[in-house]
Amino acid sequence: MASDHALWITIILAGAGSWFFRALPLLFVKTKLINETNPYLEIVNYCSLAVLGSLIYSAAFNNTGVFEFISQFDKLAFLKMSIILVAFCLSCWTRNAVKVFFTCFLVYATFLFWNLMG
Amino acid sequence: MKRNAPRLSRFFSDFIAGAGDAVPVAFAFFFLFAAVGALAKQHHYSFLQASMMTMLVFAAPLQATLMQLTGPTVSYFGVLSITAIVNFRFIFMSATLLPYFKHTTYFKLLLISPLLSASTFAVSYTKFKNSPSLNCYYYHLGVAITSYLTALASTMLGYLLSQGLSSTYFSLLLSFILPIHFTALAALNWPKLLPIAAIFLGFLLTPVINSIIPNWGILFSPLMSGLLIFSVELLLKWHTYEKRSV
Numbered sequence: 001m002a003s004d005h006a007l008w009i010t011i012i013l014a015g016a017g018s019w020f021f022r023a024l025p026l027l028f029v030k031t032k033l034i035n036e037t038n039p040y041l042e043i044v045n046y047c048s049l050a051v052l053g054s055l056i057y058s059a060a061f062n063n064t065g066v067f068e069f070i071s072q073f074d075k076l077a078f079l080k081m082s083i084i085l086v087a088f089c090l091s092c093w094t095r096n097a098v099k100v101f102f103t104c105f106l107v108y109a110t111f112l113f114w115n116l117m118g
Numbered sequence: 119m120k121r122n123a124p125r126l127s128r129f130f131s132d133f134i135a136g137a138g139d140a141v142p143v144a145f146a147f148f149f150l151f152a153a154v155g156a157l158a159k160q161h162h163y164s165f166l167q168a169s170m171m172t173m174l175v176f177a178a179p180l181q182a183t184l185m186q187l188t189g190p191t192v193s194y195f196g197v198l199s200i201t202a203i204v205n206f207r208f209i210f211m212s213a214t215l216l217p218y219f220k221h222t223t224y225f226k227l228l229l230i231s232p233l234l235s236a237s238t239f240a241v242s243y244t245k246f247k248n249s250p251s252l253n254c255y256y257y258h259l260g261v262a263i264t265s266y267l268t269a270l271a272s273t274m275l276g277y278l279l280s281q282g283l284s285s286t287y288f289s290l291l292l293s294f295i296l297p298i299h300f301t302a303l304a305a306l307n308w309p310k311l312l313p314i315a316a317i318f319l320g321f322l323l324t325p326v327i328n329s330i331i332p333n334w335g336i337l338f339s340p341l342m343s344g345l346l347i348f349s350v351e352l353l354l355k356w357h358t359y360e361k362r363s364v
Contacts, residue, residue: 002192004164006192007163007167007192008167009192009194010184010192010194010197011167011170011171011174011175012174013194013197013198013201014171014174014175014180014181014184014197014201015171015173015174015175016174017197017198017201017202017205018174018175018176018177018180018201018205018208018232019174019231019232021201021202021205021206021208021209021212022205022208022212022231022232022234023212023228023231024209024212025209025212025213025216026212026216026224026227026228026231039348041213041214041217042348042351043344043345043348044210044213044214044344045214045313045344046312046313046316046343046344046345046347046348047210047316047340047341047343047344047345048207048210048211048213048214048239048243048340048344049304049307049313049316049317049320049344050316050317050319050320050323050339050340050341050343050344050347051207051210051211051236051320051336051340052236052240052300052303052304052317052320053304053316053317053318053319053320053321053322053324053339053340053343054207054320054321054323054324054335054336054339054340054343055207055236055296055297055300055336056296056297056300056301056304056321057320057321057324057325057335058324058335058336059293059294059296059297059300060293060294060297061325062293063324063328063333063335063336064325064328065325065326065328065329065330065332066325066326066328066329067329068325068329069325076290080294080297083294083298084297084298084301087298087301087302087305088301088302088304088305089305090302090305091301091302091303091304091305091306091308092305092308092309095306097142097244097299097302097303097305097306098139098141098142098302100302100305101142101145101298101299101302102142104298104302105295105298108291108294108298109291112287112290112291113287116286116287116290
């Protein structure tokens with residue numbers, strides 16, 4: 001186990017690093033980014049939307065590679081994929097992310113409970 | 119006092135709207151950060167260290183990774199590298215939100231910048247695009263403060279009640295809260311096809327890049343997807359321009 005001192009330095013370093021990445025655009029390029037006709041802003045917009053897609057995959061499927069994903073594709077992975085699809089379609093249709101979130105979460109929790117108990 | 123009344127009511131209405139929309143995030147963070155608190159206890163962090171880590175870092179994936187990596191010796195270079203890899207995405211998110219804070223001072227923005235997370239970004243960005251009359255700063259403050267306080271309280275609770283949080287059912291449930299929430303928010307970009315394509319491509323490219331360079335998908339997939347979709351947009355614009363000029 002690391003010493004108390006080392007853990008505190010780890011926390012401070014990670015905190016400073018996290019703040020740096022959050023504040024970087026603000027500190028260095030604020031005026032350029034605020035100009036809405038800036039083409040870089042378009043790229044950044046698409047990148048940040050792609051981050052959402054990337055996070056959905058990494059959080060749902062443990063950040064696995066494509067071969068691992070295919071070889072480990074089981075009932076649970078199928079359930080997750082189906083819930084993601086259903087959540088997407090429902091949200092497109094209803095335009096209410098909160099309701100869709102709670103509905104899909106309940107469906108997932110029920111199926112998971114059923115699956116584990118069965 | 120009377121002159122400040124409309125401003126104050128605007129603050130409350132937009133702040134409360136943000137806090138209300140952050141309920142699913144708070145729900146997800148409750149489980150997520152409770153697990154982080156439990157993990158901190160398991161890895162011999164003190165209560166104060168676990169709470170301070172959430173206060174300063176406020177990024178569950180990074181916190182969990184660091185806790186699992188801090189063995190008998192700690193490489194500070196390693197800590198910084200992992201922070202860079204896991205949190206690089208915040209650059210895109212912060213840069214995307216900036217144009218909506220045109221009239222907000224540097225000082226205020228610096229104060230709220232530590233409260234940015236993938237979830238608060240997703241909620242605020244979706245709302246900003248669809249509500250032109252909103253005071254974005256007050257709204258984002260509502261989303262961010264609700265999420266941040268929930269995360270902090272849950273870390274403390276998770277640390278204190280760590281034994282009840284270790285079941286398989288709980289961990290499987292936990293791992294899927296954020297994907298459902300992000301999917302529901304991402305779908306609000308419909309019917310704009312290019313933003314939806316960017317999200318879809320980010321999802322698809324992550325496992326492909328992970329197969330080539332393990333664990334780097336989260337960094338390179340958004341970059342590649344963003345550039346690809348931007349190129350498609352340019353091509354489409356050029357094609358339309360060509361058609362018109364003919």
